[in-house]
Amino acid sequence: MLEVLHLAVNYRGVCAVEDVSFRLEAGQLVGIIGPNGAGKSTMLKAMLGLIPASEGVIRYHQRSLKDQLARVAYIPQRSQIDWDYPIAVKNVVMMARTRHTGWFRSPSRYSQEVVKSALMRVGMWEFKDRQIGELSGGQQQRVFLAQALAQEAELFFFDEPFVGVDKKTEAVIFKVFDELKHQGKTLLVVGHELGEVSRQYDRFLLINKHIIAEGTRSQVMTAENIQKAYGDNVILLRG
């Protein structure tokens, strides 16, 4: 079980995340939603220790998550990745295996198999020798999904995986989410638009600095909660 207790993050004295607490069980697909600037990305990064939290404890199976980061796959927003970096698709995915093989050894046969299987699962094996900068947005996202799969992690943190992707990629991502869920993995997925609020999620956290609502789709997506999180700016609810 993953536990977040009283997480708070400040940027130069300005509060971005405030007293966030929740628990996640294994085998769940959990959506984190909220308006722009609500602190969703900040929350994920602070959970991983990529930015300092001013308060809070993150535990996974009763131990600090920071001591177990090898069990977490993190897929940042596409806008945070340098797509001009000259690297082939298969090597991006192989990077997930360096923890197993080390930087200076050739990858084991097993790691090569894991990389191949991950790329096949997301429909990107035929692009294995392409440079990442030569791919479409959706294809790039699928390569990073393959990298996460190749890590053989238990917890998966995705930051806005559906931004700028095509329908095919969206379907691939949801298929993989479903497979991972059934393997007992835990998935935390930051969404951007309310329209992404698919019925495939088991639970939602609606946040705007602090948690506004938590629970199933029908518990969270009430007019009152949406108004609390987004103010009067939301005029359309899909899904």
Ligand SMILES: Nc1ncnc2c1ncn2[C@@H]1O[C@H](COP(=O)(O)OP(=O)(O)OP(=O)(O)O)[C@@H](O)[C@H]1O
């Ligand atoms: N490095 C930083 N330095 C200072 N302030 C920051 C930094 N990163 C984010 N912030 C601020 O913290 C708040 C939360 O930002 P964050 O990116 O976590 O929100 P978000 O919910 O992920 O937003 P979006 O949906 O737009 O990606 C915002 O007010 C943002 O301007």
